Each structure stands twice: as C-alpha cells, then as structure tokens.
Amino acid sequence: MAGLSRIRYGRAFVLLLTGAYFLVPLACAVAFSIGAGTPGRSIGFGAYTGVLGAGGFTDSLTLTLKLAAATIALVLALLVPALVTVRLAAPRLRTLVEIVCMLPLVVPAVALVAGISAVLRWGPDHFAGTPVFQALAALQDQNFPFVLVLAYTLMALPLAYRTLDAGIAAIDLRMLVEAARACRAPWPRTLLQVVLPNLRGALLNTAFLTLALVLGEYTVAAILGYQPFAVWILAISGSQAQMSVAVSVMGLLVTWVLLLVVATAGRAHHPKETS
Amino acid sequence: MTDLVSDLTPLSPARTGATVEFRGLRRAFGATTALDGLDLTVEPGELVALLGPSGCGKTTALRTLAGFERPDSGEVLVDGEDITGVPAHRRDAGMVFQSYSLFPHLTALDNVAFGLRMSGIRTAERRARAAELVELVGLPHHTGHYPHQLSGGQQQRIALARALALRPRVLLLDEPLSALDAQVRLTLREEIRRIQQQLGITTLFVTHDQEEALSMADRVAVMRAGRLEQCAPPAELYERPATAFVAEFVGVMSRIPARPGADDGTVHVLGRSLPVSGRLPGTGAAGGTGDVDVLVRPEAVEVTADENGTSRITGAAFLGATSRLTVRLANGAEVAADVPTHAMTRLPVGAAVTLTLAHRPVLVDRRRASGGAGS
Amino acid sequence: MSAIPTAAGGSSRPRSAGRSAGLGPARRLRPPRLTGWLGVVPLLAFTVVVFGLAFGTMVFGAFTTPETAPGGVHLTGANMSASVHGAYLTSLIGSVKLSAVSALIATVVGLPIAHVIVTSRFRALRRAVLAGSGVLANFGGVPLAFAFVATLGNAGVLTHRFHLLSHGWSLYGFWGLTLVYLYFLIPLMVLTLTPALEGLRRQWCEAARNNGANTFRYWAHVALPLLTPSLLGGYVLLFGSAFSAYATAAAMVGSSVPLVTMQIADALSGNVLVGQGNVALALGVDMVVVAGLVMAVQLPLQRRSARWLA
Numbered sequence: 011m012a013g014l015s016r017i018r019y020g021r022a023f024v025l026l027l028t029g030a031y032f033l034v035p036l037a038c039a040v041a042f043s044i045g046a047g048t049p050g051r052s053i054g055f056g057a058y059t060g061v062l063g064a065g066g067f068t069d070s071l072t073l074t075l076k077l078a079a080a081t082i083a084l085v086l087a088l089l090v091p092a093l094v095t096v097r098l099a100a101p102r103l104r105t106l107v108e109i110v111c112m113l114p115l116v117v118p119a120v121a122l123v124a125g126i127s128a129v130l131r132w133g134p135d136h137f138a139g140t141p142v143f144q145a146l147a148a149l150q151d152q153n154f155p156f157v158l159v160l161a162y163t164l165m166a167l168p169l170a171y172r173t174l175d176a177g178i179a180a181i182d183l184r185m186l187v188e189a190a191r192a193c194r195a196p197w198p199r200t201l202l203q204v205v206l207p208n209l210r211g212a213l214l215n216t217a218f219l220t221l222a223l224v225l226g227e228y229t230v231a232a233i234l235g236y237q238p239f240a241v242w243i244l245a246i247s248g249s250q251a252q253m254s255v256a257v258s259v260m261g262l263l264v265t266w267v268l269l270l271v272v273a274t275a276g277r278a279h280h281p282k283e284t285s
Numbered sequence: 286m287t288d289l290v291s292d293l294t295p296l297s298p299a300r301t302g303a304t305v306e307f308r309g310l311r312r313a314f315g316a317t318t319a320l321d322g323l324d325l326t327v328e329p330g331e332l333v334a335l336l337g338p339s340g341c342g343k344t345t346a347l348r349t350l351a352g353f354e355r356p357d358s359g360e361v362l363v364d365g366e367d368i369t370g371v372p373a374h375r376r377d378a379g380m381v382f383q384s385y386s387l388f389p390h391l392t393a394l395d396n397v398a399f400g401l402r403m404s405g406i407r408t409a410e411r412r413a414r415a416a417e418l419v420e421l422v423g424l425p426h427h428t429g430h431y432p433h434q435l436s437g438g439q440q441q442r443i444a445l446a447r448a449l450a451l452r453p454r455v456l457l458l459d460e461p462l463s464a465l466d467a468q469v470r471l472t473l474r475e476e477i478r479r480i481q482q483q484l485g486i487t488t489l490f491v492t493h494d495q496e497e498a499l500s501m502a503d504r505v506a507v508m509r510a511g512r513l514e515q516c517a518p519p520a521e522l523y524e525r526p527a528t529a530f531v532a533e534f535v536g537v538m539s540r541i542p543a544r545p546g547a548d549d550g551t552v553h554v555l556g557r558s559l560p561v562s563g564r565l566p567g568t569g570a571a572g573g574t575g576d577v578d579v580l581v582r583p584e585a586v587e588v589t590a591d592e593n594g595t596s597r598i599t600g601a602a603f604l605g606a607t608s609r610l611t612v613r614l615a616n617g618a619e620v621a622a623d624v625p626t627h628a629m630t631r632l633p634v635g636a637a638v639t640l641t642l643a644h645r646p647v648l649v650d651r652r653r654a655s656g657g658a659g660s
Numbered sequence: 661m662s663a664i665p666t667a668a669g670g671s672s673r674p675r676s677a678g679r680s681a682g683l684g685p686a687r688r689l690r691p692p693r694l695t696g697w698l699g700v701v702p703l704l705a706f707t708v709v710v711f712g713l714a715f716g717t718m719v720f721g722a723f724t725t726p727e728t729a730p731g732g733v734h735l736t737g738a739n740m741s742a743s744v745h746g747a748y749l750t751s752l753i754g755s756v757k758l759s760a761v762s763a764l765i766a767t768v769v770g771l772p773i774a775h776v777i778v779t780s781r782f783r784a785l786r787r788a789v790l791a792g793s794g795v796l797a798n799f800g801g802v803p804l805a806f807a808f809v810a811t812l813g814n815a816g817v818l819t820h821r822f823h824l825l826s827h828g829w830s831l832y833g834f835w836g837l838t839l840v841y842l843y844f845l846i847p848l849m850v851l852t853l854t855p856a857l858e859g860l861r862r863q864w865c866e867a868a869r870n871n872g873a874n875t876f877r878y879w880a881h882v883a884l885p886l887l888t889p890s891l892l893g894g895y896v897l898l899f900g901s902a903f904s905a906y907a908t909a910a911a912m913v914g915s916s917v918p919l920v921t922m923q924i925a926d927a928l929s930g931n932v933l934v935g936q937g938n939v940a941l942a943l944g945v946d947m948v949v950v951a952g953l954v955m956a957v958q959l960p961l962q963r964r965s966a967r968w969l970a
Binding site: 372374388433448450 | 861863864866867868869870871872873874877881882885886967968969
C-alpha cells in the first residue's frame with residue numbers, strides 16, 4: 011500500500027514539474043503581453059486589440075494561411091496516392107518511398123535554403139530569356155512565393171509520411187478496397203468514398219501538423235526575404251514587444267486547440283477497443 | 286525419459302506441492318463484480334482447472350493468487366499461511382501467461398534464468414539450471430533463440446520453463462494454450478500435464494475450453510459470475526452436474542419439457558415419472574404452472590422407430606461413431622439425441638419415433654423463455 | 661526542425677502485410693500494373709526535382725569557386741576547408757555542444773514524463789499533452805523564444821519579479837538557450853517515446869514480478885533495456901532537431917552562443933564578406949554530413965525497437 015501511494019505521489023510530482031515548466035512561460039508571456047509584471051507599464055489589452063490594425067499583420071497572416079493551404083494540398087496530393095499505391099499495388103516500392111520521405115531530415119532547413127537560394131541566384135544568369143527564367147521568377151512572386159510552398163512541402167514530408175502511414179496501417183486498406191471492388195465500385199469511387207473517409211483522422215492530423223509547421227516556420231522565409239507570419243512577429247518585436255509576444259502565444263494556443271479538436275473528433279469516430 | 290526424471294530431482298526436492306485456499310474472495314472493478322465470494326481449496330499436487338465463460342472471474346482469481354490483483358475482501362492462503370498482503374515479487378507462484386510474455390530482448394535461456402538472476406544465483410549455476418529446465422520442456426536446441434525466432438508453442442514452452450525456474454510451490458497457467466493452433470494445443474496439453482505430474486506441483490489452470498479442462502485436470506472448478514458453481518473430478522462433473530449451468534456449460538444438454546410430478550421430488554417427462562436429482566427449482570415461485578425442463582445428455586435419450594410415435598426426426602448430423610439427431614416433439618420442442626451411426630439406417634430424417642429416458646434421477650431447470658415449446 | 665513522430669504515431673508496421681489472398685479474384689481487384697506505379701510518380705518526381713536541384717546545387721557550390729572569382733568556376737576544396745576552420749569551426753562545435761547537451765537533458769527528463777502520460781488514467785490529459793507536444797515540436801522556434809524572452813529575458817516577468825539579473829542570470833547564454841531548446845525537445849521526446857512505451861506489454865511487468873523482480877529491477881532489467889533503442893534513437897533525433905534549429909536562436913537577438921545555422925544565415929544574407937556564399941554552402945554540406953550520421957545511427961535503432969515493441 012505504501013508503495014502504491016509513493017508511486018502516485020511520484021506521478022503527481024512529475025506532472026506538476028512538467029506542468030510548471032510548460033505552462034509558466036506561457037502564463038508569463040500572457041502576463042507580459044497585457045503589461046502585468048513589468049514595471050512602468052499599465053495593464054491593458056492593447057496588444058491584443060491592436061493586432062488587427064497593426065501594419066503588416068493581415069498581409070503576413072493571409073500570406074501564411076495561403077502558403078499553408080497550398081502546402082497541405084501539395085503534401086496530401088503527393089503522399090496519399092503514393093502511400094495507397096505502395097500498400098495496394100507496389101509493396102516493393104515501400105522502402106524507396108520511405109527513404110525519399112525521410113531524406114529532408116538529413117538536410118536541415120538552413121542547408122536547404124542555402125541550396126535553394128543558390129539555385130535562385132544562379133538560375134537567372136544561365137537561363138535568361140528562356141521559359142525557365144520566367145518560371146523561376148514566378149516562383150519568387152512576392153504576393154505568393156511558390157518557392158516557399160515547395161520548401162515547406164519538402165520539410166513537411168517526413169512528418170506527414172509518418173502520420174499518414176500510421177493511419178493507413180491502422181485500417182485494413184486491402185480488405186476495404188477489395189470489399190468495395192467486390193461491390194463493383196469503380197476505382198475512383200473506391201478511393202474517394204471508401205479509402206479517404208477511413209483516413210479522415212490521419213488526413214486531418216497531417217493537415218494540422220503541417221499547418222503548425224508553416225505557421226511557425228521562420229528560417230526559409232526569412233533567409234529568402236519574404237514576410238509571412240513568423241517573420242513578421244520577429245520584425246515587430248523591436249518596436250512592439252508586447253504585441254509580438256501576444257501574437258506568438260495566440261498562435262501556439264490556437265494551433266493546439268485545433269489539433270486537440272482533431273484528436274478528439276478522431277477518437278470519437280474510431281472508438282479504441284478496450285481489451 | 287526415466288533419466289530425465291532423475292535429473293530433475295534436484296529441481297524440486299520437496300516434491301509435494303502446497304495447499305491453496307481461496308476464502309470468500311471479493312473483487313469489483315468499478316461496476317463489474319469479478320469475484321463475488323469465491324471459496325475453493327486446491328490440494329497439494331493437484332491440477333485444478335478453473336473453467337467458465339469469459340468474465341466469470343477465473344482469471345481474476347488466478348491473478349489474485351499471483352499477487353497482481355488485490356481482493357476487496359477475503360483471503361488467499363498457501364499452506365495455511367495468509368499471503369493476501371504479500372507483494373507479487375515475493376510470492377512463491379510461477380505463472381504462465383496467455384501469450385507474448387517472454388522478454389523480447391533476452392534469449393530463451395536468459396528468459397528462463399531471469400528469476401534466478403533476480404534472486405542472485407551465480408551465473409554458472411543459473412545457466413546450468415536454466416538449461417535443465419529448457420530440456421525439461423523439450424527445447425534443448427533453442428536455448429540461444431530470441432522469442433521472435435520461436436513459434437507460439439515454443440514460446441509457451443519457454444514461458445513454462447521460466448515459471449518453474451524458481452521452484453515455486455504453485456504453478457499458475459492463464460489460458461496458456463488459447464493463442465495456439467489446435468494441433469500444438471493438443472501436444473502441449475499433454476506436455477504440461479506430464480511435467481506437472483513429474484514435479485508434483487500444485488497447479489491452477491484457467492481455461493474457457495471445457496475439453497481442455499476435462500482432459501487435463503484432476504478436478505474442474507466451474508465458475509459463474511464470480512462464484513464457484515461446482516468443483517469435481519471431470520467424470521463426476523459430466524455425469525452428475527450440480528446445477529443446470531454446469532450441466533449446460535460442460536458438454537451438450539438436451540432440454541425436454543416436463544411437468545412436476547404429484548409428489549415433490551418427481552417429474553413427469555416423456556410419459557413417465559422420474560426422480561429429480563437435487564431439488565426442483567422454482568415450482569412455487571413460478572405460480573404453480575410448473576413449467577420446467579428436464580436436462581439430459583443426448584446419449585441418454587433413447588430413440589426408437591415407432592410408426593405411432595408422436596415425435597419426428599427433423600435433422601441428423603454425422604459425428605463419427607455416433608450421429609446426433611434433432612427430434613421435434615409433439616409440442617414443438619426440439620431435443621438432441623445421440624445414436625450409434627449404424628442405427629441411422631432405421632432412423633431416416635422424417636421418421637416418426639418415440640423417445641425414452643432410462644429410469645434414473647434427472648436434473649431439472651426452470652423452463653427457458655426461448656425454449657420454443659408451444660404448449 | 662521538423663519532427664517525425666506524431667500524436668497519431670504508433671507502429672507503422674502493416675498488420676496485413678503480405679496477406680494477398682493468392683487467389684484469382686484478388687489479382688483482378690488490383691489496379692493494372694502500369695497505373696499501379698503511377699501513384700508513386702508525382703512524389704518521386706517532386707523530390708528528385710526540388711530536393712535534387714537544391715541539394716545538388718549546394719554540393720556543387722560547396723566544392724567550386726564562386727562565379728565572381730577570377731578564373732570563373734572551378735573545383736576547389738577551399739570552401740570546405742574554410743568551413744571547418746576559425747569562426748566557422750567554433751560555430752560548428754558550439755552547435756554540436758548545445759545540441760548534445762540539450763538533447764541529453766530532454767531524453768533523461770522526457771522518459772518519466774512520457775511514462776506518466778502514457779500510463780495516465782485520464783484520457784483527456786493524455787490527448788491534451790500529445791496534441792500540445794505536436795504543436796511545440798513542430799511550431800518552430802520564434803513563438804517559443806518569445807515566450808521565454810517575456811518570462812526570463814532581460815525584461816521578463818520572472819527576471820523582474822525575482823531580480824534574476826543581479827544573480828547573474830542571462831537567457832542569452834548557453835544554459836538559457838538550452839532551457840528554450842528543451843521547450844520543443846522534451847515534447848519531441850515524449851512523442852518519440854509514446855509508441856515505444858505503449859508497446860511495453862503488461863505481461864512483461866507481471867512476468868518480471870512473478871520472477872521475483874521488484875519495480876526497480878523490472879525497470880533495470882526489462883523496461884530500460886527494451887526502451888534503449890528508442891531512447892538512443894530519440895536522443896539522436898533530438899540532436900538533429902536541435903542541431904538544425906535556427907529560428908529560436910535568431911529570435912533571441914543578442915545571443916552569445918555561436919551556432920552554425922546562424923553562420924550560414926549570415927553568410928547567405930551577405931552580412932559578412934562578399935564571396936562567402938560558397939562557404940555557406942560548404943557549411944550546409946557539413947550539416948548534412950552530421951545529420952546524415954545522425955540518421956545512419958537512428959534508423960537501425962528504430963528497426964530494432966519496432967521489432968521488440970511493435
């Protein structure tokens with residue numbers, strides 16, 4: 011009995027310490043953003059109410075959300091067919107696909123952007139006047155720098171691969187497809203109405219983790235000279251410290267809540283067997 | 286085989302197993318009651334099978350003895366000593382789990398030697414003893430294999446050797462064969478029984494497979510809803526089940542509609558009056574209508590071809606030496622009856638027949654709503 | 661700093677691997693051979709073009725002189741050599757040191773946390789922590805850095821409240837940066853360990869206790885040996901994640917810790933001498949080499965863990 015309660019105290023201790031480490035900075039950040047706890051500042055919610063009117067906020071956030079949407083679409087469009095194919099038709103390609111998806115882990119974002127910027131610098135010199143030049147220019151369009159989508163997609167591949175692959179492993183894809191085919195469903199319908207709905211949880215999870223990645227991504231965008239959300243936060247931190255902290259915390263909390271909602275919804279649809 | 290046995294003498298110098306006693310064990314998990322006052326005594330060297338449907342508390346009873354569950358009330362005694370408060374790692378009981386219990390990072394030999402290592406026995410000695418045990422379970426050439434290199438049956442053999450390594454006074458087997466193929470199950474069943482008898486170790490064997498229980502155990506304890514229904518040698522359990530539940534859980538039972546007889550203690554069935562074994566249930570409470578069923582084994586139902594018979598054969602299934610007939614009585618009830626297969630030529634499907642029972646005490650149960658009897 | 665494991669993680673091993681019915685009908689249900697491969701083509705094409713181009717250019721640049729150099733482009737080892745000397749070497753070492761230490765702390769601290777979370781009776785807590793870990797491990801360094809600047813920076817809430825500056829505290833030193841790194845490394849460790857801890861079967865604990873092992877011995881002889889591949893693999897993953905982190909340090913302006921990622925960024929944005937672009941590419945190659953070693957260590961460990969704990 012003594013052992014049991016000791017274990018329980020131990021658990022409580024670990025949880026308490028962990029909670030303190032992870033919640034105190036967030037709490038302090040909120041306190042800081044409303045002016046509490048720092049001398050010579052009056053408490054107020056100006057940092058929050060003023061965000062919408064702050065210069066560059068809407069632009070950077072819109073840009074980021076557009077980038078996120080495009081990245082999520084591209085990631086899913088590349089991965090879902092590949093993973094389904096690997097499971098159903100070409101199991102021998104599995105290792106290749108896994109390696110390809112894990113490759114970006116070997117190249118840190120900074121190294122990746124070094125390579126990308128080199129391509130962008132050298133390309134125009136060699137291809138001036140050709141369609142390649144125009145393509146490279148289009149990639150770097152200030153309103154929608156598609157080059158960021160490409161980089162983010164690469165960076166999201168390892169994570170997205172693991173999430174989706176786990177999701178596909180959790181369902182018996184072959185059985186589902188064979189059952190659908192036995193009911194004479196054509197291939198496109200099988201994929202759209204049988205396979206995808208069963209992967210809903212994994213798809214949403216992938217989407218929101220990718221969103222988190224794009225929302226917080228700083229390295230590539232900053233070095234290539236664009237100003238999405240994270241870069242904007244850093245840019246205003248000098249002049250409006252409170253607001254930059256406020257926006258940071260909001261970004262974290264909103265993403266967390268979104269992921270939590272996805273996780274909860276996913277569980278509700280797929281009750282885990284208790285055995 | 287004989288020198289194997291003599292080799293084993295140092296393994297279990299005491300030879301005599303321990304007495305195990307459950308006294309009024311109760312255990313509830315939230316709203317579900319797993320054990321509801323279980324009383325059971327296991328004699329030294331005996332193999333008792335705990336049999337019952339899933340959720341009847343048989344595994345909980347075993348885990349309570351191993352120390353993995355604490356009873357809410359009641360006590361567990363080994364050789365008269367109350368061990369209810371002893372932590373699991375100090376108990377003298379070796380346990381074999383359902384499956385996948387071998388440590389995947391250790392070889393078969395190291396798995397067997399694990400307990401010896403825990404009790405601080407020198408490497409050379411524990412290797413020697415573990416090797417002996419691995420030989421006992423018939424896998425002397427697999428000592429260096431890792432669990433994932435062993436088949437399911439081999440894994441369970443190693444698990445058995447591990448459970449025996451510390452020379453426990455009690456051996457606990459928690460559905461050890463349920464994850465195995467039918468063929469492996471049969472051989473391992475005999476193997477376990479052989480080793481158990483060689484070592485003379487008191488053994489509790491949890492299973493939901495009645496055939497397994499009947500073929501291996503000295504006594505079978507049938508459990509239901511956390512209580513003991515009956516604990517008896519297999520033959521007695523089959524011949525003279527104490528309750529309707531036991532009767533129907535062990536083997537097949539035919540239910541034949543009947544009426545309580547004129548005097549208490551008899552019952553009217555198939556045109557004759559038979560003594561009731563035990564007591565007649567529910568006659569008073571059922572409002573005097575006396576809707577009861579007589580429970581008999583299919584082989585105890587005699588079928589004779591009879592043109593004037595009111596019953597009809599509606600189906601037949603070939604079981605080998607015997608065939609099982611389904612007979613529909615005049616009142617619509619269906620009765621299973623076993624007849625020698627060679628007698629089938631006289632008893633085609635559709636034939637009119639008469640059913641008779643030998644004049645012996647019969648088990649009686651309240652009529653089931655789903656009995657299907659029209660009258 | 662992308663993280664591999666996710667809340668949805670778990671074993672990625674297919675349960676139904678190789679269970680093709682083997683009969684005629686099963687074959688007909690499959691898509692035709694050629695279209696069967698088509699699904700993989702976009703992914704392969706994308707990686708070959710985008711990744712291949714960026715990576716190829718980086719390697720090419722690292723081993724050649726810049727175009728602006730007298731004599732034009734030709735092979736040279738000078739960039740690589742420069743990247744492992746002087747300030748660049750210092751930054752490489754600084755990065756390795758910071759990553760090694762913070763990953764070690766996160767591994768040691770992450771195990772008990774992950775264990776408490778995985779074995780918790782409260783599913784809501786579990787879900788909240790795993791989702792939160794997913795955010796922290798993937799969100800990137802800027803917001804995290806700001807939360808810490810607001811807490812323990814020079815004008816931070818706690819710094820002010822407890823007069824930490826007068827006690828010699830600085831968030832911008834080695835240990836300050838470590839503290840911030842732990843904020844995304846510990847969640848990453850929790851995510852990495854969750855599937856492994858879930859793979860620890862209850863039977864193993866009970867079998868160990870049945871064989872006379874108390875809790876301590878169970879951990880020492882069974883649980884920890886079984887978790888070792890996951891722990892090592894997780895450590896290596898965390899190292900790689902910390903090693904490639906840039907945003908955190910960049911957001912903590914005035915940090916005194918030399919980091920290779922900062923050097924590359926500076927060289928790329930021309931903050932230093934002109935013509936250092938190719939040295940930046942060489943530094944990039946250095947990082948790839950380190951990260952490659954990391955992966956080479958991690959993959960086999962993960963295989964083994966999957967075999968034991970799947």
